[in-house]
Amino acid sequence: MKQQITRLSPHQNGKVCGILTAATSFFVFVPFLLFISLFVPAAGRPPFITILLVPLFYLVMGYLAVLIGCALYNFMVKYIGGLEFDAKDEAN
Template sequence: MKQRIARLSPRQNGKVFAVLMAFSSLVFLVPFGLFCPFAAPSGQRGEAAMFLFMPFACLIVGYLSVAVGCAVYNFMFRYVGGIEFEVMVTDGH
């Protein structure tokens, strides 16, 4: 049975993706933060500020991009239809 997604919630999807982006940015920032003190020239220590700023930047950019994308999808659904997917109903096994 084919079904279509008629509406995507911009706020809820934006929140979920923003938190995902903030936490996943730590996967890159933790090793980078450990490596930077050894690679940076002496007297230039900006990695602490970047380490604190990047998760928040990813959170904000992730929320805004997904919220705008969902809003555009909801608007365009009227004209081009939604994303189709097929569902198979099983008896629970």
């Protein structure tokens, strides 16, 4: 049976994606930036607080990007239809 997604929750989806991107950046970019800072002269290094703010930046930008994307989807679904997928009921 074909089904369409007629609405995406902007706040909930933005919250989930923002947290996931922040967690990813914390475990990927923070160690990378700390490692790279070992090889950069002290005058050229970013302040330590800047490195810690990277996950916060990703949280905010991830949230806003998904929020805008969901709102745009919800607006456009009236005119072009929603995402379509096939689903079937599983018998127990």
